[in-house]
Amino acid sequence: LAQRDLFNNVVISDYLFQRDRIFAGLNLEGHELHLYEQLFNLIKIKIPKPDLVIFLQAETPALHARVEKRGRRFEQNMEYQYLEEVNRAFNNYFFYYSETPLLVVNTNEIDLAGEKYNFQELINKINNHRIGREYYNPLGS
Incomplete structure (x- = not known):
């Protein structure tokens, strides 16, 4: 390391x-x-320290739907309340995060795991982000 x-x-x-x-x-x-x-x-x-941190942010209902869609055995017994607590903790952490440049990507309306998502705009955001914090709300897929 x-x-x-x-x-x-x-x-x-x-x-x-x-x-x-x-x-x-x-x-x-x-x-x-x-x-x-x-x-x-x-x-x-x-x-x-990383040159850039990308936080893929989503509301808990969207995260819960993705967990169910993935169907991973070890995630199946995860309670909604626990997922809510995890999501809240990550949001709180990144709200105060200042160690490196940060790109916060709202993923509520996009499926990054899907085959149809066009990554070019997101790649451009990543390549051009150098300092501070930026929020990115891509168009839904």
Whole structure:
């Protein structure tokens, strides 16, 4: 993790290290949470900061519909209330996020997993976003 490839300018990931901290805050308590925080603080200094974070934001009903559509076994018993809490925690986190440039994409009306979505406009937004926070509301697909 600490060593980066000098010949590769682009790294794309669907994971943000702080994501685990959000889930830890929702699922751990007391001593477990305290231990997690200690480990998190030791590890986070070694994690490189991304050039851009993209937050795919949606309301809970849209997220719930996507979970059901995917049909993943480990997601089937997820309660709506828990999904609501996760969504609220992520929205709160990114409301205050200022570590790197941030692109918030409203995905309520688009299906990024669908074959029909034209990614070119989103790719242009990503390529042109350099500083601060930007909100992007793509046209529905």
